[in-house]
Amino acid sequence: MVAESEKILIVDEQHTRATALKTVLEFIGQKCVIVAADALQQTLSDNAAKRFSILVIGALPEGNYSDVIKSVPFLPVLVVGDTLKHLLEVPNVIALMSYPFHYGELTIQLSDCQEYKRLIPTNRGKGMQSHFQGFVGNSDAMRQVRFLIEQVACSAANVLILGESGTGKEVVANNIHLLSERKDAPFVPVNCGAIPADLLESELFGHEKGAFTGAISARKGRFELAQGGTLFLDEIGDMPLLMQVKLLRVLQERSFERVGGTKPIKCDVRVIAATHRNLETMIEAGTFREDLFYRLNVFPIETPALRERPEDLPLLIGELIKRVEAECGQDVKFSERALESLKASPWSGNVRELSNLVERMIIMYPGQVVDITELPKKYQAFEVEAYVPEYPEELQERDAIYEMFSEGDSQEDFQDAYEEDVASGGGMWGMLPPEGINLKEYMAEIEISLITQALEYSDYVVARAAEILAVRRTTLVEKMKKYGLGKED
Numbered sequence: 042m043v044a045e046s047e048k049i050l051i052v053d054e055q056h057t058r059a060t061a062l063k064t065v066l067e068f069i070g071q072k073c074v075i076v077a078a079d080a081l082q083q084t085l086s087d088n089a090a091k092r093f094s095i096l097v098i099g100a101l102p103e104g105n106y107s108d109v110i111k112s113v114p115f116l117p118v119l120v121v122g123d124t125l126k127h128l129l130e131v132p133n134v135i136a137l138m139s140y141p142f143h144y145g146e147l148t149i150q151l152s153d154c155q156e157y158k159r160l161i162p163t164n165r166g167k168g169m170q171s172h173f174q175g176f177v178g179n180s181d182a183m184r185q186v187r188f189l190i191e192q193v194a195c196s197a198a199n200v201l202i203l204g205e206s207g208t209g210k211e212v213v214a215n216n217i218h219l220l221s222e223r224k225d226a227p228f229v230p231v232n233c234g235a236i237p238a239d240l241l242e243s244e245l246f247g248h249e250k251g252a253f254t255g256a257i258s259a260r261k262g263r264f265e266l267a268q269g270g271t272l273f274l275d276e277i278g279d280m281p282l283l284m285q286v287k288l289l290r291v292l293q294e295r296s297f298e299r300v301g302g303t304k305p306i307k308c309d310v311r312v313i314a315a316t317h318r319n320l321e322t323m324i325e326a327g328t329f330r331e332d333l334f335y336r337l338n339v340f341p342i343e344t345p346a347l348r349e350r351p352e353d354l355p356l357l358i359g360e361l362i363k364r365v366e367a368e369c370g371q372d373v374k375f376s377e378r379a380l381e382s383l384k385a386s387p388w389s390g391n392v393r394e395l396s397n398l399v400e401r402m403i404i405m406y407p408g409q410v411v412d413i414t415e416l417p418k419k420y421q422a423f424e425v426e427a428y429v430p431e432y433p434e435e436l437q438e439r440d441a442i443y444e445m446f447s448e449g450d451s452q453e454d455f456q457d458a459y460e461e462d463v464a465s466g467g468g469m470w471g472m473l474p475p476e477g478i479n480l481k482e483y484m485a486e487i488e489i490s491l492i493t494q495a496l497e498y499s500d501y502v503v504a505r506a507a508e509i510l511a512v513r514r515t516t517l518v519e520k521m522k523k524y525g526l527g528k529e530d
């Protein structure tokens with residue numbers, strides 16, 4: 042029985058025309074229902090978008106077309122007859138149907154109506170965000186990947202996921218599994234490139250006791266462990282040719298034998314494969330079997346590189362920060378300038394590279410804001426002038442006193458030395474006269490003397506003198522103005 046939501050609702054006072062349309066639609070496999078004009082409001086009063094797929098409007102007794110159409114914004118509408126041409130201004134009116142009906146034109150209009158339903162914003166929000174795990178991004182490329190996952194998940198078709206390393210191919214495979222009827226059975230990943238060729242057969246199909254040296258007991262392979270579920274074969278392009286032949290046989294016959302065994306084992310497993318390699322080029326080179334490629338490539342999905350969707354980068358960074366914060370309790374923030382710089386980076390390692398960068402920034406700047414100047418050089422897409430703080434003069438003088446007398450010791454060591462020297466009644470602190478001194482004037486005299494010596498030593502080249510005194514050039518210029526120092530004419 043066809044669900045009501047798959048039916049096309051027809052309302053037209055011209056009964057002959059409505060019947061003709063119903064006949065044509067049913068001929069091409071569409072289910073239809075005709076309702077009388079006086080029953081239309083009642084028919085559409087309760088959640089119309091879910092009850093029918095398309096609304097076709099012809100002649101109505103009072104001509105109140107616009108109000109009826111606007112009352113069902115989630116329902117694509119087709120109108121019949123040139124007299125209703127003005128209704129094309131209403132957003133959910135898809136097309137004007139001519140009478141007599143033309144098969145080719147009608148199929149195009151039905152396709153446009155399906156696209157309207159698929160791309161309704163609320164549908165996209167529910168279908169593409171709520172039940173996906175590990176998927177972050179609202180770019181067109183990511184929306185397309187989500188759509189493809191939804192389309193293939195409930196089928197039994199083999200899937201081939203293509204894309205560069207680090208683009209999340211296993212995340213795609215896992216989401217296909219989670220949205221499929223096999224979601225309650227195991228999802229078993231295998232990296233074909235990480236297992237030595239001589240061990241891969243045993244890893245996939247298992248082995249019997251004594252099958253080879255070291256096989257001290259029987260062992261299930263990944264195909265058996267994934268029984269009823271999904272087997273994800275990552276980096277399928279790295280699989281040796283001999284194993285490609287054996288995999289092809291399993292896909293064709295839906296059974297296999299353990300290494301060293303003779304008993305066939307039925308295989309109820311959905312296979313999803315992935316690779317960053319160009320398999321068609323490998324076929325030409327003779328390193329990948331063409332027949333296996335077509336067995337796997339029933340439904341291809343290509344994962345976009347990060348550089349192709351820079352608009353997703355802020356969302357990705359936010360998600361990665363949350364994950365690291367959940368593990369170690371530390372976070373970090375990125376300035377707008379830093380985010381713009383990161384968007385311009387090539388990201389050859391894709392999301393995996395971004396994840397490493399976020400973790401590194403959290404380690405280096407926990408709880409802080411990272412600007413462009415804090416990013417590693419390779420991620421600084423444009424130059425900005427680094428902020429150099431200016432401090433009040435009294436803070437600079439205090440620092441100068443500390444540097445002068447501490448000679449590299451810590452502040453605690455300096456305080457201990459002072460107390461010990463005062464207690465002994467000698468040392469450099471014995472130079473202080475009983476009546477005391479004006480420390481500010483005394484330090485100014487020392488500062489003038491040192492600046493003058495530096496200027497004379499550098500032949501009054503201010504930049505060089507600033508280097509000798511280990512101060513900024515602008516700071517030295519200000520002090521020269523303050524004390525009236527300069528080269529005499």
